[in-house]
Structure formats: structure tokens, C-alpha cells
Amino acid sequence: MRPLNLDTILIVRTDRELHAALHGAARREGTTASALVRKAVAAIVAPDEPPRLPAPAGPVATLPMAA
Numbered sequence: 001m002r003p004l005n006l007d008t009i010l011i012v013r014t015d016r017e018l019h020a021a022l023h024g025a026a027r028r029e030g031t032t033a034s035a036l037v038r039k040a041v042a043a044i045v046a047p048d049e050p051p052r053l054p055a056p057a058g059p060v061a062t063l064p065m066a067a
Contacts, residue, residue, distance in 0.1 A: 012037065 014022070026033045 010037075010041075 022033045022036060026036050029036065
């Protein structure tokens with residue numbers, strides 16, 4: 001499988017809550033926010049084709065957060 005050529009930038013404006021939720025979801029999935037956005041956009045524009053995602057860069061550590 002050829003590596004993805006990620007040479008185009010798409011700017012998406014969000015509020016703080018959505019931004020935090022996106023990064024939280026990415027952390028739980030063991031991926032990046034960019035990869036989750038690519039997956040979501042790919043699902044919208046080509047629902048019959050499974051989205052291609054790059055492998056995560058490495059293991060993700062989950063750190064406890066203060067309440």
C-alpha cells in the first residue's frame with residue numbers, strides 16, 4: 001500500500017468544546033485529530049469506499065486528568 005500524500009491543508013473552525021472533544025476522541029482511538037477528521041470527511045464524500053488512514057505514529061499514553 002502506498003503512503004498517503006498529505007500535501008493539502010484544510011482549515012476547519014470549531015469552538016473550544018468541539019476542539020477538546022475531537023482531541024479526546026483521537027486520544028481514545030490512539031490516533032490524531034487530523035486522522036479522525038480525514039476519516040470523517042472521507043466517509044461523507046465517498047460513503048461506499050472505506051477511508052484510508054495512516055498508521056498511528058506510535059503508542060499513545062493516557063494520562064490521568066485532575067477533576
